[in-house]
Amino acid sequence: SGSGFCCSSRLLAQSLRRFASTLVVAEHEGGFVKPSSLSALAAAEAIAEENKISVLLGGSGPALHKAADHAASSHRLVSEVLVADSEALAHPLAEPWAELLHSVQQKGGYSHVIASSTSFGKNLLPRAAALLDVSPVTDVTAIKEPRVFVRPIYAGNALCTVKYTGEDPCMMSIRSTSFSPTTEAMSETKAAPITQVDLSFLSEGTIGKSTWVNLTSQDTERPDLANARVVVTGGRGLKSSENFKLLEQLAEKLGAAVGATRAAVDAGYVPNDLQVGQTGKIVAPELYMAFGVSGAIQHLAGMRDSKVIVAVNKDADAPIFQVADYGLVADLFEVLDELLKKIPDK
Numbered sequence: 001s002g003s004g005f006c007c008s009s010r011l012l013a014q015s016l017r018r019f020a021s022t023l024v025v026a027e028h029e030g031g032f033v034k035p036s037s038l039s040a041l042a043a044a045e046a047i048a049e050e051n052k053i054s055v056l057l058g059g060s061g062p063a064l065h066k067a068a069d070h071a072a073s074s075h076r077l078v079s080e081v082l083v084a085d086s087e088a089l090a091h092p093l094a095e096p097w098a099e100l101l102h103s104v105q106q107k108g109g110y111s112h113v114i115a116s117s118t119s120f121g122k123n124l125l126p127r128a129a130a131l132l133d134v135s136p137v138t139d140v141t142a143i144k145e146p147r148v149f150v151r152p153i154y155a156g157n158a159l160c161t162v163k164y165t166g167e168d169p170c171m172m173s174i175r176s177t178s179f180s181p182t183t184e185a186m187s188e189t190k191a192a193p194i195t196q197v198d199l200s201f202l203s204e205g206t207i208g209k210s211t212w213v214n215l216t217s218q219d220t221e222r223p224d225l226a227n228a229r230v231v232v233t234g235g236r237g238l239k240s241s242e243n244f245k246l247l248e249q250l251a252e253k254l255g256a257a258v259g260a261t262r263a264a265v266d267a268g269y270v271p272n273d274l275q276v277g278q279t280g281k282i283v284a285p286e287l288y289m290a291f292g293v294s295g296a297i298q299h300l301a302g303m304r305d306s307k308v309i310v311a312v313n314k315d316a317d318a319p320i321f322q323v324a325d326y327g328l329v330a331d332l333f334e335v336l337d338e339l340l341k342k343i344p345d346k
């Protein structure tokens with residue numbers, strides 16, 4: 001009868017919720033799960049100790065399968081790795097990926113879906129959430145309860161505690177700098193089973209209007225800005241792209257990544273993928289060195305969680321000194337010159 005159906009579907013929903021698990025959408029590179037996605041696993045762990053974690057990886061080729069092996073033993077709570085192997089998912093295009101996530105969620109009935117707040121995560125999550133008719137919670141920096149989260153607002157000047165009261169799944173993007181993968185999570189980990197995802201939804205033809213054109217990246221040995229342990233950043237005070245080469249030399253010696261303020265990017269000194277801040281990358285390295293950076297609120301939003309901040313500015317009243325652990329009121333060119341002479345090559 002109608003009421004019988006209603007009752008059993010409610011029971012089914014309850015039992016699904018009781019046994020619900022978390023789906024982590026992972027990114028990979030060179031056959032390994034990216035550190036930002038390992039942070040998403042750490043966030044998934046914070047949701048519930050006994051909660052099982054499924055990891056979704058997509059792409060094509062041998063690197064995908066190597067990354068799946070990595071994911072399978074990346075965290076003691078990972079119970080399953082779902083692999084979506086298709087050329088259509090080889091590039092981070094949100095449209096096919098959102099369909100993938102929609103389809104995987106419908107089959108798995110996960111209570112939570114987590115991605116990191118990378119360009120890819122920020123592109124994918126709202127689109128997939130719209131397909132699933134839920135509202136995502138973005139930029140989570142702490143998990144208080146499985147549905148209660150902390151997220152920054154007003155460019156990081158206030159922290160807001162939000163409660164998700166919508167339907168399952170609770171979808172969220174996390175700031176990877178706020179969730180460190182623990183080494184215990186990886187020790188004594190038995191490899192989880194790897195399952196291929198049914199991709200029949202892809203057979204209906206091309207999904208979406210976007211096409212992949214190409215990837216341009218700087219061919220550099222230096223670490224990636226978002227994951228570097230040391231970041232040296234230049235602001236408008238550097239005055240030219242030529243002068244930014246001095247920062248690059250310092251970065252080379254320190255094994256650091258180079259960052260920039262928006263003013264430096266807008267002036268054309270460096271490309272915009274180096275921008276740190278509210279509308280750039282969020283970083284939290286062990287050491288952040290800022291040269292000729294005034295410390296505007298929008299810049300601080302992207303680096304104030306760094307462990308040690310060093311600032312060099314000729315203006316003693318520059319706001320960067322309010323967040324700096326070590327401040328030097330000096331001409332940055334003299335300081336850089338001295339640092340380059342005194343620090344040995346790596």
Ligand code: FAD
Nearest residue numbers: 235236237261262263277278279280292294298299314332
């Ligand atoms: P300036 O503010 O011009 O500071 C240059 C500093 O260099 C000065 O303090 C000066 O004393 C010092 N200096 C000059 N010469 C020397 C020298 N020889 N030796 C030592 N010190 C020297 N900005 C970001 O960085 N990231 C963002 O993501 C971002 N997002 C934004 C989003 C919005 C919506 C808006 C409105 C703004 C955003 N901004 C962002 C811009 C931000 O407000 C500032 O304009 C910018 O950060 C300033 O960059 P700066 O510190 O390089 O330049």
